[in-house]
Amino acid sequence: MKVIILGDGGHSRVIQEMIFMNEEYEIVAILDDKYKQGFQTLGIIHAPISYLVKLLRKDTKVVVAIGDNQIRKKVVQSLHLLPENYLSVIHPSAVVSPSSTIGFGTVVMPNAVINAKAEVGNHCIINTGAIIEHDNWIDNFTHISPNATLTGNVTVGEGVHIGSSATIIPGKHIGNWSVVGAGSTVIEHIPAYSKAVGSPTRIIQRILSK
Helix, strand or coil, X not given: CEEEEECCCHHHHHHHHHHHCCCCCEEEEEECCCCCCCEEECCEEEECHHHHHHHCCCCXXXXXXXXXXXXXXXXXXXXXXXXXXXXXXXXXXXXXXXXXXXXXXXXECCCCEECCCCEECCCCEECCCCEECCCCEECCCCEECCCCEECCCCEECCCCEECXXXXXXXXXEECCCCEECCCCEECCCECCCEEEECCCCEEEEECCCC
């Protein structure tokens, strides 16, 4: 399968390596608007994102490899592609329950765990060593950072960013587009558009609606 990657920053480089490891995939293009014109290196096209319309074929899938949740959503909305046009990338060291579901365009990094009946939406990032326990529900465009732990029955709204090594106790809800700081412990529901830090967490800032 041919793969086009959108974005060429640090997050993208991790995804590129994951795809190179899989012999079933071939990266044909890396598109980023930092490139003002197209060129080719080692058989891979580098060009602005606008080149996608020239390159997309029936046998080609797209990965939006952009770490910022809001920018990732804007890019996806601008493309007007079908969900089936997007590739989900799962590192071979990740443990993914067969009863879980993973949406289109989502990336699951090395040593992540997604347990029984967990549901992960579209265009999410489940980063290195993150744990998504049983019966979690994670909405689209969310980023679960390295070594974060979401215990059982946690629900996470759209666009949420859970910081590295944060822990969410069972049954809690994190509202849309909220941020949980690195190392935090969430023992209460977090409302939408909030920034929460500490152990236990306290809300320190309201975030402007997206």
